[in-house]
Every structure is written in structure tokens, then in C-alpha cells.
Amino acid sequence: MKALVYHGPRNVTIDKVPDAKIEKPTDVVVKITTTNICGSDLHMYEGRTNVENGKILGHENLGEVIEVGNAVETVKKGDYVCLPFNVACGFCENCERGLTGACLTVNPGTAGGAYGFAGMGPWSGGQAELLRVPYADFNCLQLPPDGKDKQDDYVMLADIFPTGWHATRLAGLTPGDSIVIYGAGPVGLILNPAVEPVQTGAGNAATGPLG
Ligand SMILES: [Zn+2]
Ligand SMILES: [Zn+2]
Structure with a gap:
């Protein structure tokens, strides 16, 4: 797949990388159809973080589910979903208190995960053709029937509005x-x-x- 990859300050390129795929039964794979560039992407782009070279950026993502892991209950192939930027498990102590931005499961040794972001766990970003979404039942916001037509609006649910x-x-x-x-x-x-x-x-x- 093609993806936007960080190679150092002010150096990002569209590279050919291995396709995102199901790695755990609770994952889905989303074909990204809309994604935003966030002001906080510039923190990494301008070299103000310790993001590692090779990171795929992009944490404001929306698209169509094209593959579903065996343990996913509610998300279905063909669903249009928006992915709020925090990756969270939904079952740890912090998630149960509603503090999903400080999930204890998804970023071992510290707290809080996000797609494609410095210090927020191993998760790849969605400025790419495909995105792996872990704990998909918890992390996918399933959109109503107009999700495809209004995706430029719904993508604001990935970060800015919430x-x-x-x-x-x-x-x-x-x-x-x-x-x-x-x-x-x-x-x-x-x-x-x-x-x-x-x-x-x-x-x-x-x-x-x-x-
Ligand atoms: Zn953002
Ligand atoms: Zn959690």
C-alpha cells in the first residue's frame, strides 16, 4: 500500500509499505477514504518530537471496513467508520472510568495510544491506503447510512470536535x-x-x- 512515512524533520514521503492487515482477532482493516492533516502532525513534521523514522503518520481517519477479525462482534465489512484518534482497549481501569486517552493496555509501560503519533504506542497512522484498527468494537465509530456521502463532515469526529x-x-x-x-x-x-x-x-x- 502507499502511505505517508516520516523520515526526519521536514522529510516525509509517500512510500510503498506492506499492507496493513489483521494481526489479532479483535482487529479490522479499514480502507481509508478521508483523513485530515492535524496541527499536531506538524509537531512531528517540524522535528519537535521523538517520533521514530519510518512511522506512518495520520490520526484523523475515516473509511470503509474491508476485513474483520474473528472476534469482532459489531463492526461489519462495508461499514463506514470514523476512528477517533485515541487507540483504547475499552476494558482497563482508565477506560472504564472514561479516561480512554490514558488507556493502560495499548501503550505498554506508559498510558495512552494513538494512530501514527510520537510516544503513543506502536500504532500506524491512516495517511495511508489501509489502516489496522485494534479493539475494533471499541475504537470504530460506525456511521449512519449517510456516512459515505458526508464523510468530509463525519471525519471531524476523529479529533477536532470530540x-x-x-x-x-x-x-x-x-x-x-x-x-x-x-x-x-x-x-x-x-x-x-x-x-x-x-x-x-x-x-x-x-x-x-x-x-
Ligand atoms: Zn488531530
Ligand atoms: Zn484501556
């Missing part, structure tokens, strides 16, 4: 509360489209390392 939304949940915000958002990039702006943004420079109001 990152902003998750911040409001973790902060315990309720309607009518007043808040200050530091660094109102796209994620910060999506917290409240009615807010007049004050330009304070680049950066997002992300809650995690991505976004």
Missing part, C-alpha cells in the same frame, strides 16, 4: 458557565461557536497531546 467536547466534560462545564479558553485554535473555537475569539497566537485548547 477533543473540544471532551475538554468540557472533564472540566465539568454546564450550560451558562463562563470559561476562558487559552489558545483558541480550531479545537478551542469549537467549544463555543458563539464566543467572539480573541487572537492570542497559534495553538489549540486541546486537552491531550493531540488536537
